[in-house]
Amino acid sequence: xxxxxxxxxxxxxxxxxxxxxxxxxxxxxxxxxxxxxxxxxxxxxxxxxxxxxxxxxxxxxxxxxxxxxxxxxxxxxxxxxxxxxxxxxxxxxxxxxxxxxxxxxxxxxxxxxxxxxxxxxxxxxxxxxxxxxxxxxxxxxxxxxxxxxxxxxxxxxxxxxxxxxxxxxxxxxxxxxxxxxxxxxxxxxxxxxxxxxxxxxxxxxxxxxxxxxxxxxxxxxxxxxxxxxxxxxxxxxxxxxxxxxxxxxxxxxxxxxxxxxxxxxxxxxxxxxxxxxxxxxxxxxxxxxxxxxxxxxxxx
Numbered sequence: 402x403x404x405x406x407x408x409x410x411x412x413x414x415x416x417x418x419x420x421x422x423x424x425x426x427x428x429x430x431x432x433x434x435x436x437x438x439x440x441x442x443x444x445x446x447x448x449x450x451x452x453x454x455x456x457x458x459x460x461x462x463x464x465x466x467x468x469x470x471x472x473x474x475x476x477x478x479x480x481x482x483x484x485x486x487x488x489x490x491x492x493x494x495x496x497x498x499x500x501x502x503x504x505x506x507x508x509x510x511x512x513x514x515x516x517x518x519x520x521x522x523x524x525x526x527x528x529x530x531x532x533x534x535x536x537x538x539x540x541x542x543x544x545x546x547x548x549x550x551x552x553x554x555x556x557x558x559x560x561x562x563x564x565x566x567x568x569x570x571x572x573x574x575x576x577x578x579x580x581x582x583x584x585x586x587x588x589x590x591x592x593x594x595x596x597x598x599x600x601x602x603x604x605x606x607x608x609x610x611x612x613x614x615x616x617x618x619x620x621x622x623x624x625x626x627x628x629x630x631x632x633x634x635x636x637x638x639x640x641x642x643x644x645x646x647x648x649x650x651x652x653x654x655x656x657x658x659x660x661x662x663x664x665x666x667x668x669x670x671x672x673x674x675x676x677x678x679x680x681x682x683x684x685x686x687x688x689x690x691x692x693x694x695x696x697x698x699x700x701x
Contacts, residue, residue, distance in 0.1 A: 433598035479546035489531030535562030
């Protein structure tokens with residue numbers, strides 16, 4: 402296993418940021434590490450990267466213990482924290498050479514050129530970091546995290562500040578990296594999770610509430626949503642009488658979202674209801690549950 406976490410807890414005074422967390426991450430896997438603000442995501446990442454110690458429990462990265470072999474752990478990890486720390490007075494190329502020399506990379510010049518090409522920094526490489534936009538600073542952070550060719554990449558909000566074109570490029574980069582490395586990323590962009598993550602771990606109030614493949618989480622949701630448009634206005638209370646309907650939401654005067662248990666298909670009941678009330682169904686769509694819906698269910 403690239404990452405193995407066993408019964409990790411972290412206390413800040415009386416506040417428990419993490420409560421007995423355990424999970425494993427295999428090689429060549431992209432993991433989405435999700436949770437609301439304050440759930441403990443960044444704390445877990447800082448523990449894995451040896452920035453802070455746990456209060457209880459243990460963890461290993463590529464077989465190295467985070468407490469007893471922290472220097473070996475750091476050699477295996479590339480880390481992009483949420484608040485990307487950069488030397489703003491250094492030039493992009495100069496900064497990457499500086500980081501490369503810290504890691505004692507043999508052909509620093511060649512590796513820096515490779516990172517500049519991979520992260521799309523060709524036109525910015527001779528600029529000072531302080532003169533770059535937020536999106537390009539994020540690219541510099543990604544380049545420094547990957548420059549020593551780590552086996553594990555841990556990234557906290559890696560696509561913050563990127564425009565739609567940059568988003569697409571960085572997502573493609575992360576997806577390609579997942580074929581060769583273990584990638585663990587935290588994000589609040591649920592479309593990003595659906596697009597690139599093989600597996601999702603959801604944490605809430607310091608505890609894991611879900612740990613499964615992305616496709617399984619979407620299938621195993623506890624409710625179903627059907628959007629239906631009728632040819633006439635209709636009252637909410639009347640829609641609630643449809644068998645299996647648990648919740649009703651109005652989109653327009655004639656269009657509604659009907660919520661039911663995932664085990665109950667209410668589409669037939671909707672048609673029967675329309676016939677009984679002299680209504681025509683203009684459109685009916687059973688929606689696929691998204692990671693965002695699952696996230697809301699588990700963390701509300």
